[in-house]
Amino acid sequence: MPTREQEIQRRAALSISRVTKAVFPGTVNHHNTLFGGTALAWMDEVSFIAATRFCRLPLVTVSTDRIDFNHPIPAGSIVELVGTVVKVGNTSLKVRVEVFVEKMYSEEREKAIEGVFSFVAIDEQKRPVPVLPL
Template identity: 65%
Template structure:
């Protein structure tokens, strides 16, 4: 399988409902919760690409362009953006969907770098 095919197959999509227990005092999704969900999607996408142990080593600029209100549905989309020797950069977007309409908009985007490790926690090649 080519790198491009592996990138395509590793795209990861997760849907969540935004409930009050995940919101802040403004009744919008707490930023830390959004970042946790984004890191999880990045981890899954990188693991699906490499099929190896992966750990997050950095998160790059994360842009919060729209607040995510309680009572909406969010879709997180993780896509492998770059493949290095032992690292994978994953771009993650969060889209807001209104529950009772077709309205959809991008709210947050960011990039996460993950590294493949062996059983001794040493970096290994992401492509076997």
């Protein structure tokens, strides 16, 4: 039988989630770059998917840690969001999301945004439950 740490590593590897988007005109601001709020919504979504794939339980987002917007993401770019479970508690877990930007017609790629989202697993009465079976 695997140890808790081995099970966490196994589930974390299986739960890595990637979402790719194109930055179209409806998602940009007056600077012709991706709206920060749109980026945050995309990040919350991919972090939720990774967290759910990790534990297969109902989850709620309880907080975000520091979100660093390192580079603007221009219209016409390709964006890849990568969610990875990085910490597991008893009833909670944290997912790091990295957002990479690629020029549409070039192989250039750089990390544009990074942040961490925290989730708590809940039961039908909205009470916290363990994210791993005992």
